[in-house]
Amino acid sequence: MTHGLNRIMWSTLGIVLAALWGLPFVYSVWTAFHDEVYSANFVWNAPLTISNFFEAWKAAPFALYFMNTFLMITIVLIANLILCTLVAYAFVRYKFRWSGFLFALIMVQLLISPEILIVENYLTLSRLGMIDTILGIALPYLTSAFGIFLLRQTFMTVPISLDEAAQIEGASAWRILWDIYVPLAKPVYLAYALVSVSFHWNNFLWPLIVTNSPEVRPVTVGLSVFATVESGVEWSLVNAATLMTTAPLIIAFVLFQRQFVANFMRAGIK
Amino acid sequence: MNKKIPFNLAIIMLILPCLLLIAFTHYPAVRALINSFWNNASSRRPSKFVGIENYQTLFEDDRLAQVMFNSTIYALGTIPVAIGMAIGMALLVNARLPGTWLMRLSFFMPTMLPMIAVANIWLFFYAPGIGLASQILSLFGLPPINFLGSTETSLLSMMFVAVWKEAGLFMIFYLAALQAVPENLKDAAKLEGASNTHVFLTIVFPLLRPTTIFVAVNALINAFRLVDHVIVMTHGGPNNSSALLLYYIYEVTFSQRDFAYGATLTVVMVCLLGVLAAVQYWLLNRKAHYQ
Amino acid sequence: MKTLKYLTTSCYAAAIIGLSAASTYAAELEFYFPVGVNAPAVETIQALTDEWAAQNPQHTVKAIYAGNYVETTTKALTAANAGKPPQVAVLLSIDLFTLIEEDVILPISDIANTPEDQKWIDGFYDGFMKDAEFEGKTYAIPFQRSTPVYYYNKDAFRAAGLDPESPPKTWDEMIKIGKALTVKDDNGNVTQWGTRIPTLGLGGAWLFGGLVVSKGDVLTTETGIEARIDTPATIASLEFLLDLSEQGVMAPGGISWGDTPKAFLEGQTASMWTSTGNLAFIEKNATFDWGVGFLPGGDGPGAPIGGGNFYIFSDTTDEEREAALDFIKFMTAPENAATWSIATGYVAPRPDAWETPEMKAYSERLPQALVALDQLQYAEREFATFQRAKVTQYLVDAIESVVTGNSEPAAALKIAQEGADAVLSDYQ
Numbered sequence: 001m002t003h004g005l006n007r008i009m010w011s012t013l014g015i016v017l018a019a020l021w022g023l024p025f026v027y028s029v030w031t032a033f034h035d036e037v038y039s040a041n042f043v044w045n046a047p048l049t050i051s052n053f054f055e056a057w058k059a060a061p062f063a064l065y066f067m068n069t070f071l072m073i074t075i076v077l078i079a080n081l082i083l084c085t086l087v088a089y090a091f092v093r094y095k096f097r098w099s100g101f102l103f104a105l106i107m108v109q110l111l112i113s114p115e116i117l118i119v120e121n122y123l124t125l126s127r128l129g130m131i132d133t134i135l136g137i138a139l140p141y142l143t144s145a146f147g148i149f150l151l152r153q154t155f156m157t158v159p160i161s162l163d164e165a166a167q168i169e170g171a172s173a174w175r176i177l178w179d180i181y182v183p184l185a186k187p188v189y190l191a192y193a194l195v196s197v198s199f200h201w202n203n204f205l206w207p208l209i210v211t212n213s214p215e216v217r218p219v220t221v222g223l224s225v226f227a228t229v230e231s232g233v234e235w236s237l238v239n240a241a242t243l244m245t246t247a248p249l250i251i252a253f254v255l256f257q258r259q260f261v262a263n264f265m266r267a268g269i270k
Numbered sequence: 271m272n273k274k275i276p277f278n279l280a281i282i283m284l285i286l287p288c289l290l291l292i293a294f295t296h297y298p299a300v301r302a303l304i305n306s307f308w309n310n311a312s313s314r315r316p317s318k319f320v321g322i323e324n325y326q327t328l329f330e331d332d333r334l335a336q337v338m339f340n341s342t343i344y345a346l347g348t349i350p351v352a353i354g355m356a357i358g359m360a361l362l363v364n365a366r367l368p369g370t371w372l373m374r375l376s377f378f379m380p381t382m383l384p385m386i387a388v389a390n391i392w393l394f395f396y397a398p399g400i401g402l403a404s405q406i407l408s409l410f411g412l413p414p415i416n417f418l419g420s421t422e423t424s425l426l427s428m429m430f431v432a433v434w435k436e437a438g439l440f441m442i443f444y445l446a447a448l449q450a451v452p453e454n455l456k457d458a459a460k461l462e463g464a465s466n467t468h469v470f471l472t473i474v475f476p477l478l479r480p481t482t483i484f485v486a487v488n489a490l491i492n493a494f495r496l497v498d499h500v501i502v503m504t505h506g507g508p509n510n511s512s513a514l515l516l517y518y519i520y521e522v523t524f525s526q527r528d529f530a531y532g533a534t535l536t537v538v539m540v541c542l543l544g545v546l547a548a549v550q551y552w553l554l555n556r557k558a559h560y561q
Numbered sequence: 562m563k564t565l566k567y568l569t570t571s572c573y574a575a576a577i578i579g580l581s582a583a584s585t586y587a588a589e590l591e592f593y594f595p596v597g598v599n600a601p602a603v604e605t606i607q608a609l610t611d612e613w614a615a616q617n618p619q620h621t622v623k624a625i626y627a628g629n630y631v632e633t634t635t636k637a638l639t640a641a642n643a644g645k646p647p648q649v650a651v652l653l654s655i656d657l658f659t660l661i662e663e664d665v666i667l668p669i670s671d672i673a674n675t676p677e678d679q680k681w682i683d684g685f686y687d688g689f690m691k692d693a694e695f696e697g698k699t700y701a702i703p704f705q706r707s708t709p710v711y712y713y714n715k716d717a718f719r720a721a722g723l724d725p726e727s728p729p730k731t732w733d734e735m736i737k738i739g740k741a742l743t744v745k746d747d748n749g750n751v752t753q754w755g756t757r758i759p760t761l762g763l764g765g766a767w768l769f770g771g772l773v774v775s776k777g778d779v780l781t782t783e784t785g786i787e788a789r790i791d792t793p794a795t796i797a798s799l800e801f802l803l804d805l806s807e808q809g810v811m812a813p814g815g816i817s818w819g820d821t822p823k824a825f826l827e828g829q830t831a832s833m834w835t836s837t838g839n840l841a842f843i844e845k846n847a848t849f850d851w852g853v854g855f856l857p858g859g860d861g862p863g864a865p866i867g868g869g870n871f872y873i874f875s876d877t878t879d880e881e882r883e884a885a886l887d888f889i890k891f892m893t894a895p896e897n898a899a900t901w902s903i904a905t906g907y908v909a910p911r912p913d914a915w916e917t918p919e920m921k922a923y924s925e926r927l928p929q930a931l932v933a934l935d936q937l938q939y940a941e942r943e944f945a946t947f948q949r950a951k952v953t954q955y956l957v958d959a960i961e962s963v964v965t966g967n968s969e970p971a972a973a974l975k976i977a978q979e980g981a982d983a984v985l986s987d988y989q
Contacts, residue, residue: 011367017359018369018376021434025379027402028391036846040400040827083287090283094273106288109295111487111547115495116516116539119523119532120298120305131639140294143287173279202384204498205516209524212636214626220386224502225628233819234842235394242387249382254375312662333958397820398812399829411748419761419815421965505762508815508961524635526950527659 032240039235052240056226059237061214062244065222068134072207072218073200075138080196081189084147089177091148092155093163106145114140115206122209134216137207141200150192154185201249219245299540305533317530324534334535336510337518340425344514345493347429348436352489353482355433356440361470363441364448378438385435385498392431393418393503418504421511428512431499436492440485447481448474490546494539515539588884590622593650595633595869605904613891620884630869634659637874641665646874649885651704654692654870655945658785661695662947667875668698669889672882681890689910692942693870694783701870702889703910705901708864708933708940709768711857712825712843713832715850717742717753721831728832728854732775732801735857739810742831755810757821757830760802760964764818766957767865767943768834771856772798774941775863780956785947786988790956791971791978797859799963799970806964815965836867837933840906844927853929855936862939868907899923908933946981947988955980 031039032053038046056062087106091099114121121140122131130136158181166176182189204220211217217225223245226238306324311317328334359377363370380388395402396417404414417427451474459469497517500506506513506521513521519539523532592610596602603626610624627633630653638659640646646665660666673682682690682699689703715725721741729735739755746752759765770780778794781787789795805811818835825833826846834856843851855862871889873882891897898914901907903923909915915924915934924931946952959977962968 007367010362010365011369014362014367014373015369017362018373022376022379024391024395024402028394031394040823042405083290086283087287090280096274102288105296106291109291111491111543112295112299112540113491113495114294116543117295117298117302117536119519119529119536120301121294123529124293124298129643131643143291145291198382204384204386205501205520212627212632212639220384223390224386225632233823235823238390239394242390246383246387250379253379253382399824400820400827408750413750416812416814419817419965421967508761508965509958509967526948526954528951
């Protein structure tokens with residue numbers, strides 16, 4: 001009896017908390033779909049409109065921004081998948097004198113990410129002439145310590161017997177990597193891809209200082225440029241733009257909620 | 271495995287990728303140190319070696335003192351609160367009560383949003399008079415609070431935003447950990463008459479320690495790394511009351527174009543993070559002993 | 562008589578042919594421009610640029626929208642440092658000293674050295690030319706300039722029993738009228754403030770500059786090495802801001818720039834001090850009768866000037882410079898300046914632009930647009946020195962510190978002055 005009452009009580013608490021937690025976001029979405037007049041006046045049955053989205057879309061080259069973000073996260077992801085696999089494989093499969101030291105060195109990046117060293121990394125990029133390029137944004141992230149860590153943990157669980165059997169059959173290191181290690185790590189690759197995409201889609205400070213032109217600007221920087229004007233801010237437009245730029249992630253999340261959560265969990269457990 | 275790595279493989283698999291990483295992590299840290307001993311070049315004269323002059327400026331910099339204070343409060347405030355909220359949320363979601371899907375969606379959603387979007391949403395929310403927060407306050411007959419425009423509340427407002435964004439992600443990690451807690455342990459305790467709270471405190475929470483450590487490290491890194499909301503919502507103000515260390519570095523270097531001082535501040539930041547990492551490592555090792 | 566007329570006409574013809582002959586070189590121009598307003602500004606610039614390109618087929622021009630002012634300056638400086646600067650750009654007028662220090666621009670007066678050019682330069686409003694000069698040379702040409710004005714809700718004035726055609730002119734009137742305009746609800750909370758003056762950030766510093774001008778002083782001079790932060794005028798200005806909130810006319814604490822127009826439209830405040838660039842936004846969204854007046858002044862009217870100027874970069878060939886100058890002349894020609902001003906709300910920088918039929922029609926339709934122009938004679942340059950960002954930050958910190966109740970005006974300004982002097986001492 002009390003157990004049931006308890007459950008109802010906790011459930012109510014949970015739902016209320018969830019409602020409060022989601023309030024800012026929900027209000028932002030509501031504003032995006034209503035005229036500017038209502039952006040500070042909540043009226044229940046105010047007419048819906050999608051004109052804000054059209055206006056926001058026209059006001060700044062969002063299509064270009066999306067493409068840039070997409071290009072950037074693709075470059076980073078592919079490089080990560082390849083490079084982190086190679087490094088993790090080398091650590092797991094071979095023994096060499098400074099492996100402990102090198103691994104510790106790599107793990108430093110977990111704490112001191114490229115944004116912390118923004119001043120010097122900008123200067124490096126400037127010397128390479130890669131300011132204002134998409135590759136320039138991606139460059140510091142191409143090898144990811146987190147990816148190396150995850151894959152190393154995963155590769156360590158591959159049975160050595162499989163590896164040795166393949167060696168006896170004369171398979172090269174590359175063969176073994178491709179045929180044995182990679183397939184076994186597929187779920188981790190997926191988990192990592194989700195984490196990586198969401199991190200780099202949302203990255204702001206580094207792309208902000210690296211990019212100057214709309215041609216390479218990703219969506220996060222585009223959104224901030226859009227929202228800071230000399231004259232007054234039109235909230236319905238800004239909220240529409242915000243929603244537009246986060247819509248792909250949100251839709252993906254809502255559709256694949258279960259997988260997202262499961263994969264983030266997996267990434268965390270490891 | 272005990273194989274020795276062939277050299278050509280080593281180059282491709284290890285050295286080249288790691289060089290890339292080192293080029294943007296370790297190399298810049300060293301360069302920051304070197305550059306902190308030089309001053310800025312201008313079009314009229316090249317930069318010259320000035321020794322510890324930049325560090326002297328550091329000690330005389332009142333704004334930096336404020337910034338360090340802010341960063342400390344920010345870290346000390348957001349990390350425990352985010353962890354606490356995350357555990358609470360995870361417990362709620364894990365209990366499989368009616369409405370779980372709503373809770374999970376609502377708690378995790380902020381994680382999917384870029385911080386810049388979160389900043390816009392909260393900027394609108396906090397706007398004095400016209401924002402939703404003020405409207406809610408006025409519903410209760412309370413005077414509006416100038417969240418972002420008053421030195422007392424600006425930092426707290428930033429902390430709130432950060433917790434709002436991160437707690438959901440940490441909830442997921444705790445969910446995973448909670449689901450890994452063996453049922454029979456809990457059942458055994460309950461059979462012996464332990465209350466739910468007791469079960470949680472004595473059995474579940476200690477088992478969550480590794481997750482808590484992982485989450486705490488993440489929260490610490492984020493507390494220093496994520497300053498998008500400060501850039502967009504308050505520009506560090508009013509009067510530097512919400513300025514965080516990385517924001518200050520950004521402002522000094524890219525707004526004021528003082529690269530030399532920016533390098534000096536970077537050195538401070540790296541040292542600070544290093545010390546924090548060492549402290550955490552020591553704490554963890556110590557705790558591990560008693561397990 | 563006839564011969565004389567014939568002679569004159571052929572002289573003109575020869576001159577025109579000669580001039581066009583002089584411009585039959587080909588130049589490739591890159592033109593960076595910022596957009597700081599909620600307006601279809603990018604399209605308008607593109608249209609104007611295309612028009613010039615059509616009239617000058619031997620040149621090519623690429624108009625590059627570089628973001629807001631800060632980004633455009635960063636982009637231009639970065640490009641210049643990398644050896645590939647744009648040839649011409651619209652940048653903040655207050656960036657003058659930064660651009661000079663980094664040695665990336667050249668005096669336009671050096672290129673525009675013929676008598677007609679001089680006449681053309683003289684054709685701009687003096688007020689806008691003040692911050693385009695350094696050491697006797699003209700480095701910039703005004704393009705999108707603005708000053709803040711006092712917007713007020715005429716309906717609110719009527720409701721308070723005030724004359725809707727008499728906005729306050731002095732600080733004392735502002736406080737008196739502001740008190741009448743302040744409306745509270747049953748809980749004692751204010752639902753409509755008397756006025757709203759942004760005090761946070763660079764927007765706050767801009768408006769503060771206007772207050773100082775109205776007390777007869779300036780914040781910086783054309784030398785770029787003098788920051789007059791601790792003066793009787795500045796102390797009086799800060800005290801006025803404090804007075805407004807103490808007397809219940811303005812909300813206490815820091816007030817942000819971005820929210821202010823919206824607050825005005827929502828009736829949260831009966832009047833506001835903000836850029837004339839917001840005219841279009843207010844016109845489109847106001848549901849009440851509204852007017853515009855001079856900024857109420859301490860000892861007399863006073864206002865700051867803001868906005869962007871054209872600059873020509875120094876790492877350019879002679880042909881590029883000539884083409885750039887021609888481009889600038891085109892963009893600031895009366896009809897085009899009028900088009901730009903009407904589209905954005907910026908103040909057209911030449912008297913002859915205001916004489917065009919479009920501008921006359923526009924001013925008839927929206928007489929509020931004329932206020933900024935009339936106020937121009939009382940306006941002074943915006944805060945600008947070498948190391949501008951660093952030095953301005955001292956002023957911003959002082960203002961923010963005082964309005965949030967953390968320090969007294971005299972003390973805060975003294976600290977700011979010391980900081981500014983320390984930075985500028987290198988340049989003296």
